[in-house]
Amino acid sequence: MLVTGNDILVPARAGKYGVGAFNTNNMEITQAIIHTAEKLRSPVIVQMSEGAIKYGGQDLANIVIDIATRATVPVALHLDHGSSYENALKAIKMGFTSVMIDASHHSFEENVRETRRVVEAAHAMGISVESELGRLGGIEEHVVVDEKDAFLTDPGEAVQFVEETGTDYLAIAIGTSHGAYKGKGRPYIDQARIERIGELVSIPLVAHGSSGVPAEIVGRFRDSGGEIGDAAGIADEDLRLACQHGIAKVNVDTDLRLAMTVGVREVLTKNPKEFDPRKVFGPAREVMAGIVEHKMGVLGSVGKA
Numbered sequence: 001m002l003v004t005g006n007d008i009l010v011p012a013r014a015g016k017y018g019v020g021a022f023n024t025n026n027m028e029i030t031q032a033i034i035h036t037a038e039k040l041r042s043p044v045i046v047q048m049s050e051g052a053i054k055y056g057g058q059d060l061a062n063i064v065i066d067i068a069t070r071a072t073v074p075v076a077l078h079l080d081h082g083s084s085y086e087n088a089l090k091a092i093k094m095g096f097t098s099v100m101i102d103a104s105h106h107s108f109e110e111n112v113r114e115t116r117r118v119v120e121a122a123h124a125m126g127i128s129v130e131s132e133l134g135r136l137g138g139i140e141e142h143v144v145v146d147e148k149d150a151f152l153t154d155p156g157e158a159v160q161f162v163e164e165t166g167t168d169y170l171a172i173a174i175g176t177s178h179g180a181y182k183g184k185g186r187p188y189i190d191q192a193r194i195e196r197i198g199e200l201v202s203i204p205l206v207a208h209g210s211s212g213v214p215a216e217i218v219g220r221f222r223d224s225g226g227e228i229g230d231a232a233g234i235a236d237e238d239l240r241l242a243c244q245h246g247i248a249k250v251n252v253d254t255d256l257r258l259a260m261t262v263g264v265r266e267v268l269t270k271n272p273k274e275f276d277p278r279k280v281f282g283p284a285r286e287v288m289a290g291i292v293e294h295k296m297g298v299l300g301s302v303g304k305a
């Protein structure tokens, strides 16, 4: 069933488990996400960035809404990294049940102002809101403390931000970053900071940049002709721990992109004569479903629907 972000995330925060928020850009990705959630009896969030909306528009949103509505587990459709009040409202008009207003690159005051505007409008329509405080960005071990603090979310500011905006859930900067290169070796994630913020703030917390970039997928990507540097993602153990301390929404896009590409490349390199799209995108869907299944196991959302 299609539900709001709060319907899924408030129980997740209370139950100390994480719910995957997986980005989609087509039908097969959407099916891999929602069908796997049904198989595992797990709630799930399907999210579309503004780039995905540009790519697939209402056509793609309708595919998500239709599959989510018929699904036997709770599914929310979330606007990822909404960049303006207007775009957040447009997404609600398209049928989204959760929207992010990402004004974290503005000053604290401007971020509060913009976020509060979206919260008021979205709440008037029964839609949940994600906002962000702090700067997403890979933190290398050598970064000096004050520079690190400039990036990461300040616990005291988080309390004030939540009070002044009424945001339903909050994306915090804890050392993760988008993409396949999250730092040398085991990417840094500031567990103490998550724990501190989780103690002070009771709403669900959001971790962006949470793809694991699993070595097995990276290996298959290279073996099927892909080119990728020394990619690294967030360790499963770090994600599991983060969900014990208040992280409830866990954003994953890169892992699905890698999985889809691996599926397509492996078919096309193994069977150069193949040109039936179902024989290309079908196997890609299976690889993605495997990624979704692994992630739900790590986050602890299996059986929670």
Ligand SMILES: O=C(COP(=O)(O)O)N(O)CCCCOP(=O)(O)O
Binding pocket: 023, 049, 050, 051, 052, 080, 081, 177, 178, 179, 180, 207, 208, 209, 210, 211, 212, 251, 252, 253, 254, 255
């Ligand atoms: O936090 C994440 C994903 O993090 P990840 O890269 O670790 O998967 N996200 O919010 C996904 C960001 C997707 C942006 O995609 P566009 O190219 O459409 O703008």
Ligand code: NA
Binding pocket: 079, 080, 081, 100, 130, 251
């Ligand atoms: Na988001």
Ligand SMILES: [Zn+2]
Binding pocket: 081, 178, 208, 209, 251
């Ligand atoms: Zn993000």
